[in-house]
Amino acid sequence: MDKTTIIEEINRYAQENLVHTFDPGKTYIPPAAPQLEASDVKTLSEVLLQFWYTEYKYCRKFEKELERVTGKPHVSLVNSGSSASLVAITAAVRIFDPGHTKKYILTCATGFPTTVSPIIQNGYIPIYVDMNDDLTPNLFSIASAIDFYDSALVGAVFAHTLGFPFDEKKIRELLGPDRFLVSDCCDALGATTSNLPVGSFSDFSTLSFFPSHHIMAAEGGAVMSNTDEHASLVSSISNWGRSCFCRPGESNTCGKRFTWEDRGDLPEGWDHKYIFSEVGYNLKMTEFQGALGYSQIQRLDKFVDARKENYQYLYGELNRSEYHPHIHLIEPSSSFSPFGFPILVTSDVFTAGDLIAWLEGHKVGTRRLFAGNLVRQPGFMNQRYAIVGDLYGSDMLMNQMFWISVSPSLNRSMLNYMIYMIDQFFISRGLV
Numbered sequence: 001m002d003k004t005t006i007i008e009e010i011n012r013y014a015q016e017n018l019v020h021t022f023d024p025g026k027t028y029i030p031p032a033a034p035q036l037e038a039s040d041v042k043t044l045s046e047v048l049l050q051f052w053y054t055e056y057k058y059c060r061k062f063e064k065e066l067e068r069v070t071g072k073p074h075v076s077l078v079n080s081g082s083s084a085s086l087v088a089i090t091a092a093v094r095i096f097d098p099g100h101t102k103k104y105i106l107t108c109a110t111g112f113p114t115t116v117s118p119i120i121q122n123g124y125i126p127i128y129v130d131m132n133d134d135l136t137p138n139l140f141s142i143a144s145a146i147d148f149y150d151s152a153l154v155g156a157v158f159a160h161t162l163g164f165p166f167d168e169k170k171i172r173e174l175l176g177p178d179r180f181l182v183s184d185c186c187d188a189l190g191a192t193t194s195n196l197p198v199g200s201f202s203d204f205s206t207l208s209f210f211p212s213h214h215i216m217a218a219e220g221g222a223v224m225s226n227t228d229e230h231a232s233l234v235s236s237i238s239n240w241g242r243s244c245f246c247r248p249g250e251s252n253t254c255g256k257r258f259t260w261e262d263r264g265d266l267p268e269g270w271d272h273k274y275i276f277s278e279v280g281y282n283l284k285m286t287e288f289q290g291a292l293g294y295s296q297i298q299r300l301d302k303f304v305d306a307r308k309e310n311y312q313y314l315y316g317e318l319n320r321s322e323y324h325p326h327i328h329l330i331e332p333s334s335s336f337s338p339f340g341f342p343i344l345v346t347s348d349v350f351t352a353g354d355l356i357a358w359l360e361g362h363k364v365g366t367r368r369l370f371a372g373n374l375v376r377q378p379g380f381m382n383q384r385y386a387i388v389g390d391l392y393g394s395d396m397l398m399n400q401m402f403w404i405s406v407s408p409s410l411n412r413s414m415l416n417y418m419i420y421m422i423d424q425f426f427i428s429r430g431l432v
């Protein structure tokens, strides 16, 4: 059998088997589901038969597409969104605080843990600010922290949580030119801030391609940067810390493989391939991930539109005056690119836990707002940290918020079932 026939057979198999049926009350509706199509599987089978599995031409093509959609001049692929955070923050502190004379990095108490872990892993102390109920970090707390910590503050990392963008331009202005801003855009591909793609005002921004995100690469992530110097630092940190910038399979692209000058105390003639200019890791993406990401990004606009449409539909159906004393919803905006549909329980007759248990019991998947308030998490509560204010908002979101799906894989009957089950909850409690 020749290669084309094998690939076409795989494509046919995927078309026949990637079929999802929905049986209300029996089929679980996950809070976030990937949108895998036969064309994705076909692209993966091409890689399989290309017999080269470390980063190669699909990774290059995926990088180019990401440059286009993020508007950033440099994109480096890595193996997860968490690795992207690690690389971005590591690069940022090496540039903005080369002697490690500063102490603090500003972040938000509510969010995903690996946005914050790299602060601790790099030996800095997180200063936690509060989150507002529209899921943006509190600007007033940010301004007062910058004032108070002043020259001990090296920069900030904030996430566009659940695809609801914060005002990057404003935070950039508050930080000034001598402190870095890292934007975690893992939940927010397709969202905008000041009419530009999220990440536009940051020194480094990050993306995740974990299956539940806007596009998936099985696992995967990317770090976006603005300058050649920043991009080569990012690339070195995720490529073992090496000075050599040859891609896998390449050799001597610098033309100075055995005459590279910046080699520390290494002997003359030392191979540039093994000169390590940074303390680094191996966090590279594979060609399979690059190919899947490239295949998925062709449908990004469709995915983002479907997410917005699903959000709008849920909002339209659930934003009812009789529900207002009990739940609070975030109004759709033109700038968001929703990752989920958050519901804040404001009732004094039931809790978020009650509604979550009801929905999960009826096959509607839910998720809490990631780690809730990080200072309550066992892995973080005993680390050194500082807080601004009392983190009342973060505790409130931890206790009262959860989210359900707006995945492009949802169809109208699934959305209607989700709405119906929320209605049934209110009816069962005698609240409508």
Ligand SMILES: Cc1ncc(COP(=O)(O)O)c(C=O)c1O
Pocket: 080, 081, 082, 083, 085, 112, 114, 115, 159, 161, 184, 186, 187, 208, 209, 210, 220, 221
């Ligand atoms: C805001 C945010 N940052 C970072 C990550 C980590 O991404 P990954 O799961 O690819 O490591 C996630 C994961 O969902 C996330 O939601």
